[in-house]
Amino acid sequence: MTQYVFYFLSFLAILSALMVVFSKNPIHSVLYLVLTFFAIAGHYVLLNAQFLAVVHIVVYAGAIMVLFLYVLMLLNLNVDAEPVKKNWVKFAGVLSGGLLMLTLVATFHKAETMPLIQDNPEIGVTANLGKILFNEFALPFEISSVLLLSAMIGAIMLSKKDTKK
């Protein structure tokens, strides 16, 4: 049964990803992207990464995409103001994207198919992740707060209008 779920989710993800790229209206792109995220979250569940699935939904679909929508409305971009590229440019873009995929795939087609054995399905559980995160990865965890801080400062500095002097 999981096969079908997997294939369905993959199909959904890829299709909506394509729609993100090709739909004219940015708002639609955002919505399709949300759909993609849900599909990926489904994959996480399949992979026993339930916690990540939830986080993924919360962060991406819940926060980042909302932010995108905000900006779209803020800048009033719901109408597609984007000038269309020349056809040959489009063609070249599609072509090179496809080529990239082919080359990446080609590197694996020699590889014998590795069965996905899950000798330890417990790792996805929040508790286990927490142990790893707060023991091994304590330093990156603290440093990432520096990252978020600098993002915060940067965002305020750039997007807030200066007080008139």
Next chain:
Amino acid sequence: MGTLQAIPLNHYILVSVILFSIGVMGVLLRRNAIIIFMCIELMLNAVNLLMVAFSAHHGDGSGQVFVFFIMAVAAAEVAVGLSILIMMHRNTNTTDVGFLNKLKF
């Protein structure tokens, strides 16, 4: 998890590579900065998927923790990127990257 064995790892690699390439394609095709951001997000998500698949494959949690960090970074990047976008829009009234061609040669 007998059922899961039916899906080879390569399928996951394939899916994420496809998603990644679609993201790249989007970056190449679109000129609207916001859409380009989204496509970059798509690329990152493809990586996340791959990471989780590998981590499940190896039964090693650090992969998922790494994904965790990727998400944090993605959030930070989006925050900064969008503020840059806002600033640019405030000055030029457009989000079309094709408009950025003053600096050249």
Next chain:
Amino acid sequence: MKELIWLVPLLPLVGFLLISLGKSYFSKSLAGIIASAMVFGSFVISLGVFFDVLNGDGKPTTVTLFEWIATADFHVNIAFLVDSLTSIMLLIITGVGFLIHLYSMGYMHDDEGYAKFFSYLNLFVFFMLLLVLGDNYLVMFAGWEGVGLASYLLIGFWFKNQPYNDAAKKAFIVNRIGDLGFILGIFLIYTTFGTIQYSGVFSEAVNMADQSPTIVAITLLLFVGAMGKSAQIPLYTWLPDAMAGPTPVSALIHAATMVTAGVYMIARSNILYSLAPETLGFVAIIGGATAVFAATIGIFQNDIKKVLAYSTVSQLGYMFLALGVGAFTGGVFHLITHAFFKALLFLGAGSVIHAMGGEQDIRKMGGLKKYIPITYMTFLLGTLAISGIPPFSGFFSKDEILAHAFNVNPIFWVLGVLGSMMTTFYMFRLFFLTFMGTFRGTEDQKHHLHESPKTMTIPLVVLSVLAVIAGFIGIPHVLGGNHWLEHFLAPVFKDSAIHHHGSELKVSTEYALMGVTVTITILMILFARNKFVTKRFVPADDSVKQGFIPRLLANKYYVDEFYNAIIVKPLNGLASFSYKFLELKGVDAIVNGVGKLVVFISSQARKLQTGNTGFYIFAMVIGILIILALNLFNK
């Protein structure tokens, strides 16, 4: 004295720093005095060192100052190698250098850049000393680059006007081409021998297989460097342009010292070269060719400094010819004598220009004999020396070179004689046109004429004495002398002497060769005298140059006709050809062409940077694709 060796380069450096820092505080004369004093100091020390070496055993001594680089498996010290060759070079550089400093105090007297000029001069002397003192190739390279830089500064000294700047830049760029070869050679040496210290390299090299391709490659690369510095075909074009600099600079850098760096370098690495006969042959050919080629050009120049410049190129050709035929001593010998008489000639020319108020065209001079007698006398001595009239110094050094050349291959001898023949011709042409006959300049120039101040004439006199007697340090055995220089330098060249197998010339042949050269020389002098003094012929303006042969033929003697038919016409043809075509269109064009090409490519390549983000990302993706594909097919 040897333990004081580090003072020799230090003093000029101190002088440079003092002057360049304290420029604003010193009075003009003080700067000059400081500079000269510094050089004089190092001259005294070098004198002491010289006598040490003279009385000591032939062993070279190394004086290590401090460790420069020391990676795990690689050491370079700032260390000085003191042996006979070094001590002689030291004497020339500091001695001639001092005289020229003295001279400049007079010559540059009313130039606002006076102090700066002297600081540069000192800087140059410092680097030159570094070059000859170093006991490994890296130090030599540092000095090598340094002198290039200093000459660059000095040529462009009057940076107000563009042509001088261009000349400076040209000199620098051409030298870079040479340096590229040089440093590649050094890298190759390092990869081959694992060290770049002379002692190590040479001792390694001696046990190396004869004429191994690596050695050939190394020597060739080094020689490319020498070509650049010492203005050999095809990299000589910068030297004539370098005459844009002040005359003392031309005397010091472009006659006596810097341009002979290449000769020194090859003499220093003589062992490597004698292990690579192919290279030696190549060197000989280049040298001989340059000697003749430059001489032919010299015949047609009317700018007094240009003539001397070309003659320098051709004399350098001589030295390389000497090295090429394995006569290392001969090469060094000629280097010494040439340093004296060429410096003398340049300074003399400078004095003439000084008297003429900046005029450099010999067609506008003439009859200066009675106005500037001292310059006249000294210049005459210099001219005799360069054209190799016994017993002046030029004779001995040239003779030695020619003898060895004949010994190796008569063709080289013929080339040599041809060169010396033309040298004599154009030098006397220059001499006669300048000092004999009647004055051809304007009236106010005539009033302006005056003998130069003492500071300028004293160096002239000293140099002329040297130019006369310098030859006696190397009187060949056939003339009853015992070649002192040869014995002195023997320890440096002993290892290569083994490889250099050549039968001694028969005494009779040697006399014959001398006889031939001397006679030809004297004939050339007479011809020149007859043409430029008796006939009072003055080369016409460039516009009607071609037309003068018919006019000459109109009133002629049989001898004239003969000479014209045999010598003048072909020479003119050759000269004008090599000057107009090769000089202007050929070599020069190549040198400039490279630069132009680079600029052009650059102007195209920058178009890649379209400024369009989409294009950038696209290009990046293409690059990624290519890399991935390569990686895919590598597996």
Next chain:
Amino acid sequence: MKALLLLSGLGILGIVSEILNFKKYIYKLTIVGLILTLGITFLEWDNPAPLQFSNMVNFDNLAISFIAVLVVTAILWFLTSAPIFDDSEHIADKTTLILFALVGAVCMVSYHNVTMLFIGIEILSICMYVMAGSKKGDLASNESSMKYFLMGAFATGFLLMGIAFIYGATATFDLAEIKMYMENSPEHLELVYTGITLLVIGLSFKISAVPFHFWAPDVYDGAPIQVTSLMSTIVKTAAIAAFYKLFTVSFASQSIAWECTLSYIAGITIILGNLIAVFQSSAKRMLAYSGISHAGYLLLAILANNTSGGNALVYYTLAYSVATIAAFAIIALVLQAKGDTNFSSFEGLGKKNPLLALATILSMLSLAGIPPFAGFFGKYYLFTSYLENHGIGLVVVALIGSAISIYYYFRLIVTMFKGESEEVIPISGTVKLVLILCILITVALGIFPELLNGGW
């Protein structure tokens, strides 16, 4: 370790200063703090237990020396860049951002786990994106910031993909374990190779190597000049150090996977960078292109794939950073005085501002690699370390490149002594100090290269 903590602390101090209204002192405080950091860093030399925080970071002597280079550069930079801190509103923000960028850089030179590498890179990049756009009203600044962000984020995608593949093969992020895996016959070669290639791509972007250099000239050109100087010194140093660590520690045994690719990249980078620089009319942009070519030289050290390569890197980055800081400080002064950075604005500098002229000459000579200045030995060590186990081919290319570079470096020098300029450019005391320091360092490193090359 202490350096990392101290720098973060300083950054946080910046935020506090904003909150508690003492931000007018933060500039001075920062400089003092940085000097302190430098001292503390040296105390950690020969660290007995370099591996810390469950092997997340490794403060061995190489890392320490890189940190020292970074901090020295930062100090010099802060002293020269007072102008961008003079707007009262953002002084604390900018200081904090730059200090956090330093934190990221320190992570990049001291990581022992790919996670730290990734986070370090991201902190550095994000701070740089913001700083590039810190001149908010200026279109050029916006454009450069936008371009930098777009391409940077794009490249990050590839970097992450590479990390993912490596993880897929090795099931770990720890450098030592990856090394172990690589050394005893990896079974998932295809994953390893692709991963390494993608990492080469991602990191080449960060050091702006051809063909991933396109962002560099525009971003450098558009950003405020002080930020440009920061990018071309600290960012480059950190990136190349990270590159070196990853490839010579972990992937050394798999060098077949990357050697060929990287050699090509290096060669093309050197030639193209130098070529395009020849035609530039703006000194700022010229330095941007020359920076690209220097990235090419730096790659030689990675290709050398031995420890002496690391020493060469430390030496070269220091020499390059010092010279670049000086050059940019001078350009900034000229920009302030004449309004643009074209070569023509440098005319007559030689006579009016001897100090500026001297500093320019020395830094240009050093960048061009003319003995006896620091730059020469930087190149020299790079080449020798490369030659230890490679042919001479790439070195020849590099030499040709530097022969070309002579042209444009000297063009600036010659221009300074041409023409006349009416006014003397005023120089503040601190900038004077920095210029003199740079001159001293450049000359001292040239005369006593041993100062740095203790060999660790």
Next chain:
Amino acid sequence: METPISYVPILIQLAVALGFVVTTIIATHFLGPKRKTKKKLDPFECGIESSGNARVPYSVRYFLTAILFVLFDVEVIFMYPWAVNFKALGLTGLLEMFLFIGLLLLGFFYVIKKGALKWEDNN
């Protein structure tokens, strides 16, 4: 032991919820009377003719709030794994978290100080 299967109840609930919503919408659509006139479809703006795009640009302040929300959101996410094994991690975990939170709090004060959350001042 968590497996995808143990998520089935959630799925069922989801299905029910969605189903309910959809059905109601469709139902109203069909049941409700439909008399469309131009006036009726106009958005009612106190009787004034409506003009222009319905979506007017927001002010940057909303955006700033959104950004800050995203950042703090991510930070909150970091707390779950800590919370679930609060005991297991013990003091060190607590300290780590305190440091983390401390920094975030600092950021929060900074935001307030910068006036990024002020709504009334209009600049």
